Structure formats: structure tokens, C-alpha cells
Amino acid sequence: IGLPSGKSLFQLQAERILCVQKLAAQSVAE
Structure with missing residues (x-):
């Protein structure tokens, strides 16, 4: 994969x- 820059x-x-x-926060919220 050639990326234009770092x-x-x-x-x-x-x-x-x-x-x-974000996923971790949702898991903790539940």
C-alpha cells in the first residue's frame, strides 16, 4: 500500500x- 505521507x-x-x-466506552457503559 503506497501512502502519500507518514x-x-x-x-x-x-x-x-x-x-x-469508543467501543470500550460503550462496553463499560453497558
Whole structure:
């Protein structure tokens, strides 16, 4: 996979982390 820059890769990692945190928060809420 050819990414235009490291910034894009960092952004993907950040979004993935936010998604995991969101799922974790929902699990704790329930």
C-alpha cells in the first residue's frame, strides 16, 4: 500500500485508536 505521507498513516492509527476507545466506552457503559 503506497501512502502519500507518514501523516496519513498516523491519521489511520489515530482513527483506529479512537474507534477502539469508543467501543470500550460503550462496553463499560453497558
